[in-house]
Amino acid sequence: MRKRVKPIAGIDLGSSKITSVIAEVLPDEVIIRGINSTPSKSIVKGVIRDLNQCAAEIDASFSGAVYSSGIHVEQVHLAVTCKDLVSVPLAGEIRLDQAKNEITQEHIDRLLASIKMPRRDGQFALLQRIVQEFEVNKTAGVRNPLGMFGERLAVKVQDVIGPEWLLNNYRKALDRVGLTLKSLIPSVLAAGEAVLTTEEMNTGCVLLDLGHGTTDLALYRDGSAVYTDTIPVGIANLESDLMQGLGVSLHEAQRIRRSFLKAWISLNQADADDIIDVKFYGHNEYAKVKKHKVMEIVLPRLDEWAQLVKRGLRESGLLETIPGGVVLTGGGCYLREVTGFFQQHLGKPVRIGIPRGYSHLFEEFRAPQFAAALGITSFARREEREHVYKPGFLENVAEVFMDFLSRLGPRERKEPPTD
Known part of the structure; x- marks a missing residue:
């Protein structure tokens, strides 16, 4: 009989939903024991925006995962x-002794x-430290220097930081439902693992996590993320534009977006004069509206979305060094x-990223919008397998996050089975 392994629990805090996962992580697979996703209205x-409501939403989501798994986890x-x-x-x-x-x-x-961290305006805390490469003596590009010999050891890292008040609010919401925060992971990095x-x-690619309220981007090269950024535009912006431009309810705007909206549109395309049914706010009956009116409303936002993504990638200064394509994930x-x-x-090949390599996972959750939640378990597995520098988490917040997580950069992993 297989020995039961210590479970790993993860929660993805999104603007439209909170997804909780409990998994058992083995060397060659991740077994999903419980997963549950519930709506979120407290996070924008x-x-x-509402600590009490957020705690209640976390409790509802996580309790469902605990119930379906039969496993109680506190961290x-x-x-x-x-x-x-x-x-x-x-x-x-650093210089080595001999x-x-x-x-x-x-x-x-x-x-x-x-x-x-250099001093910045306001108090910032470290969310994740990503090791890009080591250098032993003057040899750059070293993936793991453990066991090597040399006089000088250097490293290049990418720190993902955020305001302390933001991270403390996350902790407090968890505390209210009896959960302890073990680590904080940028959603886009968790999604990348999935x-x-x-x-x-290793070759290099761009990952775009198209979320409800934001779009996260990450550039990967030589096996690890070398840059991350968050753009404050997501699917919710398109729905808000439809609400205001057409004078419809949020529910109706969401229906129009799901049923008729396209990302790649032109006012000159063949179906621009097609008629769609729209229920205006306060009306019981549907009215007839030409599709080009909907296009006129969302085109400026779509253009802004694309330009902000391009600007975020250009500001990294690394886009020209990424030979691979673009992978999209998230509900968008x-x-x-x-x-x-x-x-x-973007002028690069694009594919949709679907979570792979997870056993006992219902098909409804094998979808882009659950990539970050599922990827938490893979990310945590890597942290526990590798030698990671982690001071005590419950020490002084400013010191804890400045030295919180370290990852030893590029690495090999076993490919998940294709199914």
């Missing part, structure tokens, strides 16, 4: 997104601990012709 673009990994998250490149180096000294985990921990292949990570993938839209604007 990653920011908690959770949290996937979050917010426009206030910032990606900062940093570097550090030229023939073998590099140990203690050396790596000391090196990572020596990297301090939908990207090893080849895409259900927008019609969204792949052609981003392929046209």
Whole structure:
């Protein structure tokens, strides 16, 4: 009989839904024991607007996952997104005691601990530290220096930081329902673990997580993320524009978006004069509206969406070094012709990223909008397998997050089965 392994629990805090996952993680597979997704109304673009309501929504979501799994877990990994998250490149180096000294985990921990965030306006905390590459003596591009010999050990990292008040609010919401925060993970990095292949990570690709309130982007190269950013535009903006432009309810705007809206549209296309049924606010009967009126309302927002994504990628300064294509995930993938839209604007091949490699998962959850929630378990597995520098989490918040998580950069992983 197989020995039961310690379960991993994750919660993806989204603007439209909160998804909770409880899984058992084995060396070659992730077994989903419980998963539940419930609506979210207390979070707007990653920011908690009502702490009591947020705690209640987390409780409803997580309780469902506990019930379906039959496993009680108190420590959770949290996937979050917010426009206030910032990606900062940093570097550090140490001198080794002797030229023939073998590099140990203690050396790596000391090196990572020596990297301090520069002072910024306001108090910022570290959400995730991504190791890009090590350098031993003057040899760059070292993936894992453990066991090597040298006089000098250096590292380049990418720190994802956010305001302390934001992260403290997440912790407090969990505390209110008896849960302890084990780690914070940017949603886009969690999603990457679920939908990207090893080849895409190593060759280089762009990941776009098309969410309800925000769009998260990450650039991968040599096996790890080298840049992340959050754009404050998502599917909710299109629905809001339809509400105001047509004078309809939110429910009706969502119906129109799901039924008729396309990402790649033109006022000159053949079906622009087609008639659609619209129920105006306060009316019981549907009215006839030409499709081009809907197009005129959303075209400016679609153009803004594309331009902000392009600007975010350009600001990384790394886009030209990424030879691969673009992978889309998140609920925005259900927008019609969204792949052609981003392929046209970014000039790269585009595919939809579907979570792979998860056993005992209902088909309804094997979908782009659940990539971040499922990816939390894969991300946490990697942290626990690798030697990761982590000070005590419950120490002083400013110190904790400045030195919180470290990952040893590019790595090999076993490909999930294709099914």
